[in-house]
Amino acid sequence: MWSTVSTCWAQKANGEMESHPRIFNNKSDKPWSACALIFAIPIIASIVIVMTNPNYSSAPAGVARESPIGSDFVQEWIGGHIVASGQSSRLYDDRWTRELQHDPSLLGFRWDEREYYPMVYPPFYYWLVSPLSRLSLPTAATIWCLLNAIAFSTGLAMLANHLRERLGNWIWFVALGGIFQPLLLSLSMGQKSGFLLLILAASLVLIQRGQKLSSGVVFGLIVFKPHLGLVIGLTMLLKRQYRFAFAAMLPVAAATGISIGMGSEVCRGFWQVGIGAVSYTDNAGYSLAEAHNLWGACKLAIPDSASSFRIVVGLLLGMLIVGSLGSCLRGKIEARSDKFSLQFSAMILATILLSPHFFTYDLSILLLPMLLVGSSLAPTVAAYRKVRKLEYAGQSSAQGWVIGIAFVSAGLFATLAITTGISFSVALLCVWLWLLSRELNPRSKTIDSQTDRDAYAEKSSGFCRRKTIAATTAPANGPAR
Secondary structure (H helix, E strand, O other), X not given: OHHHOOOOEEEOXXXXXXXXXXXXXXXXXXXXXXXXXXXXXHHHXXXXXXXXXXXXXXXXXXXXXXXXXXXXXXXXXXXXXXXXXXXXXXXXXXXXHHHHHOOHHHHOOOEOOOOOOOOOOOHHHHHHHHHHHHOOHHHHHHHHHHHHHHHHHHHHHHHHHHOHHXXXXXXXXXXXXXXXXXXXXXXXXXXXXXXXXXXXXHHXXXXXXXXXXXXXXXXXXXXXXXXXXXXXXXXXXXXXXHHHHHHHHHHHHHHHHHHHHOOHHHHHHHHHHHHHHHHHHHOOOOOHHHOOOHHHHHHHHOOHHHHHHHHHHHHHHHHHHHHHHHHHOOOOOOOOOHHHHHHXXXXXXXXXXXXXXXXXXHHHHHHHHHHHHHHHHOOOOOOOOEEOOHHHOOHHHHHHHHHHHHHHHHHHHHHHHHHHOOOHHHHHHHHHHHHHHHHHOOOOOOOOOHHHHHHHHHHHOOOOOOOEEOOOOOOOOOOOO
């Protein structure tokens, strides 16, 4: 396929990006069969996990389990039980909720008394999941795993359908997302990453279709993990995407209203949880090796004895991340352009890095920038007229390597961090964000000679150089355009 491509993504002189017509059919021959496979794999994975993973298996009543059935889902189930029993005011009482999580008469089994999952989500969230607490924990955990898998499947299939014209026959590779290690970890641990991926994917697809209000409403559903909505929400507001920002506040307002309706005591309890978010990493059992955010990386690399130095380093690195994101977002936001896909990817990377809490299972949302950036790398270049940024000829190839390393090594990041004391995941994400900023804001350099253009085309084969501009030389039958 590479040898049949005649042009790549083009950039007009005013900075907008568009696609030139290609001389090959860029659509998959069977897009719907590919989407069906993509949809099926996470669901099949969830069924296998429920049937084989120790987190979903029963144990003799006299034997203490290492973790509860459903793993982390136990805190949702207990929280829902508290709300359903009319005791919402005690939802954030750590001592009491710890006792409930280890009550054999309630759970039906015993597990490690040293482990505990604190209540950290907004009150309305426990109200939403409270119907599951009316079921036994094994049944509720199985349903939760399947719901998470369906969310993964829907998000991936939606992205595949949205990107099918760019991916062409490469659409089949989206199915590999169903075996991404953080995705499988999220399913086995009873996490919510599938819902996060679906919310972000649906928000992107809707806004690129011009439906900003619908996109904003869907994005606002991320309010159950409010810290993950701050970077994108504030960025869209600052870039004057007012319809998106206003619509995103509607679910936030609804969630706030439900929480207030649950009582002032529960709201005060959640407020205390929010205030303590900064020191959340100091809690016993918190794994810095599993924390793939900037602050977790700083705490892992710099000992407590140098806490002041760590704060300074963290602030400086945070400013660099914000600066790189700002570089990616220069100019007016054109939500329906191909360029916005790369900008949205940059916002997701910045969200991960600046989040106060981000574990391995949440890295499932990396599938979104992987697919968005990867789809822009699918075509390659065979002919040019004028090209910018010769010194960054290998930049697209570098992004391809970053995507490949992140996909293959996601399950090894924690082990490497424990061994070396360095969070390689954070370093990799910082490099990726920097590459995106360079890609979206090239320094102009024009190739004029045919020899240089041919050499550049040969050097760039393998990935698309998207930063091209229309011809500015005069055609044979008319003046220059």
